[in-house]
Amino acid sequence: xxxxxxxxxxxxxxxxxxxxxxxxPGRDRMNRGEVAEMLLPLAVDALTVGWTTQQMRNxxxxxxxxxxxxxxxxxxxxxxKKLPPAPAGSGGHPAAAAPECSxxxxxxLAEDPDTFLPVGPCECRKAPALAATS
Numbered sequence: 001x002x003x004x005x006x007x008x009x010x011x012x013x014x015x016x017x018x019x020x021x022x023x024x025p026g027r028d029r030m031n032r033g034e035v036a037e038m039l040l041p042l043a044v045d046a047l048t049v050g051w052t053t054q055q056m057r058n059x060x061x062x063x064x065x066x067x068x069x070x071x072x073x074x075x076x077x078x079x080x081k082k083l084p085p086a087p088a089g090s091g092g093h094p095a096a097a098a099p100e101c102s103x104x105x106x107x108x109l110a111e112d113p114d115t116f117l118p119v120g121p122c123e124c125r126k127a128p129a130l131a132a133t134s
Contacts, residue, residue, distance in 0.1 A: 009044045017043045020053050024076060026066025034073050042080035050086030059083070062108040 009017075021039050022032060046056055064075040103110045104122035112119050 009047055013047065014040065014044065016053055017047065017056075020057050021060075021076070024057070024060055024064070024072070026064060026069070026072030029066065029071070030073050038073055038077050039080060042077065046080060046083050046086075051083065055087055056080075056083075065109060 018032075018036060018040055021035050021043060022030065024030070043056060047053070051059075060076050060079055063079040064072050066072045069075050101122060101124040104124060108122055108124075110119050110122040
């Protein structure tokens with residue numbers, strides 16, 4: 001979803017943002033009301049300053065390993081409060097993981113195929129096209 005032109009976010013955009021937030025890693029430990037109250041206003045603010053929904057999703061998915069935190073909503077809230085300036089262009093953040101990556105499924109953290117434990121940054125974040133823009 002592109003950034004709104006007049007600084008206003010409509011009900012449809014809010015609904016899309018909420019669904020994106022509820023689909024982030026750790027969703028099994030996120031309460032819909034808590035997400036709507038704590039994260040949605042910050043995501044709306046980010047949208048009005050130029051972030052797209054996909055850019056936010058990529059940024060937030062990289063920022064939290066839900067297996068290592070008790071409250072993913074608090075981590076996402078902190079990262080939304082500290083968002084850098086909106087990335088230029090309509091593509092993802094330069095360091096964003098590829099959403100179709102089979103090794104990390106877009107999280108940016110590669111997993112060991114046997115243990116499914118994170119083993120570090122995924123190769124898709126080191127792709128030549130992404131490395132050239134960083």
